[in-house]
Amino acid sequence: MYLADLARVMLRAGTLTFGGGNATSASIRRQMVDERGWLSGADFTLAFTLSRITPGTNLFACCSAVGYLVRGWTGALLCLLIASVPSSIVTTLLTLAMDRILRWPPATHLMHGAIAISVGLSLGGLWVLASPYLRQAPLLRGIVILTAGFALATWLSPIWVLAACAALGYLWPSEASPE
Amino acid sequence: MTQFLLLYLLFLKATLSSFSGMTALPILREELVVTQRLTDRQLNTAVVVGRLTPGPKGSYIVSVGQMLDGWRGALAAWLALVTPALLVLPLLHWLGKHAKSPGPKRALEAVMLGSAGLSLTAVVPLAQDAIDGPVPVLLIAAAALIFVRAKVETIWLIVAGAAVMLGVKMLN
Numbered sequence: 001m002y003l004a005d006l007a008r009v010m011l012r013a014g015t016l017t018f019g020g021g022n023a024t025s026a027s028i029r030r031q032m033v034d035e036r037g038w039l040s041g042a043d044f045t046l047a048f049t050l051s052r053i054t055p056g057t058n059l060f061a062c063c064s065a066v067g068y069l070v071r072g073w074t075g076a077l078l079c080l081l082i083a084s085v086p087s088s089i090v091t092t093l094l095t096l097a098m099d100r101i102l103r104w105p106p107a108t109h110l111m112h113g114a115i116a117i118s119v120g121l122s123l124g125g126l127w128v129l130a131s132p133y134l135r136q137a138p139l140l141r142g143i144v145i146l147t148a149g150f151a152l153a154t155w156l157s158p159i160w161v162l163a164a165c166a167a168l169g170y171l172w173p174s175e176a177s178p179e
Numbered sequence: 180m181t182q183f184l185l186l187y188l189l190f191l192k193a194t195l196s197s198f199s200g201m202t203a204l205p206i207l208r209e210e211l212v213v214t215q216r217l218t219d220r221q222l223n224t225a226v227v228v229g230r231l232t233p234g235p236k237g238s239y240i241v242s243v244g245q246m247l248d249g250w251r252g253a254l255a256a257w258l259a260l261v262t263p264a265l266l267v268l269p270l271l272h273w274l275g276k277h278a279k280s281p282g283p284k285r286a287l288e289a290v291m292l293g294s295a296g297l298s299l300t301a302v303v304p305l306a307q308d309a310i311d312g313p314v315p316v317l318l319i320a321a322a323a324l325i326f327v328r329a330k331v332e333t334i335w336l337i338v339a340g341a342a343v344m345l346g347v348k349m350l351n
Contacts, residue, residue: 014234018333021235022298023326030330046278049290050270056194056263059235065267076268084261087234088241092253094228095242102224106345111231113344114337116315118230119306120322121336126302127327130295133288145289149296161297162290169289170282 006075007082009036010063014083015090018114019121021059024083026128028066041132043069048129052162060084141172183255186248190240190259197237207243221246230305233334314347 013027025048032038039047047065054061060080067079094101101107134142145165152161189210193203204226211217225246229239237260244256277283309315318340325331 016233016332016334018231018233018337019322019326020230021237023333024234026326027333042279042284045287045291046275047267047271049287049294050274051264051267052290052294054263054267054270055197056266057235057237057260059237060261060264061267064264065271068268068271073268076265080261080264083234084257084264087232087238088253088257088260091228091232091234091238091241092245092250094232095225095245095253098224098228106348109345109348110341111227112309112311112315113318113341115227115230115305116309116318116344117322117333117337117340119302119309120319120324120340121326121333122298122302122305123319124323124326126295126298127323130292133292141289142292145292146296149293150299151296153297153300158297162293165289165293165296166286169292170286172285172289 003071003074003078006038006067006070007078010067010079010082011086014063015086017121019118019125021057021062021125022129023121023125024059025062026125028063029129032066032070038070039066053159141169145169182248183251186244186252186255187259190244190256191262194237194240194259195263203237203240207240211243211247217243217246314344318343 009031010028013024013031017024017027029044029048033041033044044066047069048062051058051061051065060083063079063083064076067075067077069075071078130142130146134146145168148168149161149165152164156164193206193210196206197203204222208219208222212219212222222243225239225242226236228242229236232238240260241253241256244252244254246252248255274283278287306319309319322336322340325336326333
């Protein structure tokens with residue numbers, strides 16, 4: 001696998017995937033684990049979970065971790081740059097155009113539709129990321145941890161929620177799990 | 180240069196103290212809106228821009244940077260977004276060695292599921308914002324289903340959703 005292939009996959013996931021970090025992470029998983037086999041599911045899980053306990057934007061940490069696992073430091077820096085630069089340029093250009101866009105009456109409706117789709121994509125991304133564990137790990141464990149995450153997040157800071165989930169998973173009785 | 184560095188440090192403070200997409204927002208509001216360098220409307224517009232562009236929703240920080248100091252501000256914000264990302268590499272290097280043992284493996288899977296639960300808490304308010312009738316509900320459901328079932332570039336779903344919503348509003 002060449003750096004150019006890695007760059008192409010990351011560019012596609014980082015620039016063409018809307019719906020936030022979950023949809024983009026799900027897209028990276030599909031491309032690198034399911035379609036190309038560059039990473040095992042366990043490696044992706046490691047990259048994704050460590051990115052969640054890294055301060056800052058989780059998606060960029062996940063891209064760096066995935067790049068590192070595939071091609072070392074060069075891969076990490078390449079993935080980080082490719083995932084962040086084009087989307088940041090698009091963000092800057094849209095900010096510049098926003099005043100003009102908002103003065104155009106149909107823009108509100110267009111944005112409303114786009115945001116609804118973005119929410120759906122985010123939910124779809126969540127399902128793609130979590131479903132291997134919900135399907136193959138015993139259902140009860142999956143539901144308990146997912147619910148704990150959801151419930152705890154309403155009053156605890158994210159890092160403590162994840163720490164509680166990690167402790168729950170660590171202490172849960174051993175059983176077969178995906179990969 | 181000093182202005183650039185100050186902006187970078189301000190954004191870095193916000194990103195370093197957050198562990199998910201929008202958690203830096205209260206810090207930015209306190210630093211920028213309360214001190215009247217930015218209005219609430221501008222901050223909200225930046226959040227909308229972040230939702231409409233590819234990549235993480237947290238990229239609204241780049242939009243905030245652009246509003247504060249043009250391309251230089253956007254560059255400072257981008258740098259502050261990517262700097263903490265590299266902190267994952269030492270974690271990966273040291274913790275990766277133990278990841279295959281049963282206990283840590285179960286802990287990692289639990290964090291994966293826990294983050295899904297955590298992310299749901301972030302999606303719910305976005306959904307509440309978007310839903311004002313049956314059409315957005317249908318769009319959300321269709322987008323989620325298509326993303327899971329088919330390999331369609333999400334940009335086309337965004338275009339289709341925007342067009343459907345415009346069509347429905349014009350018919351009404």
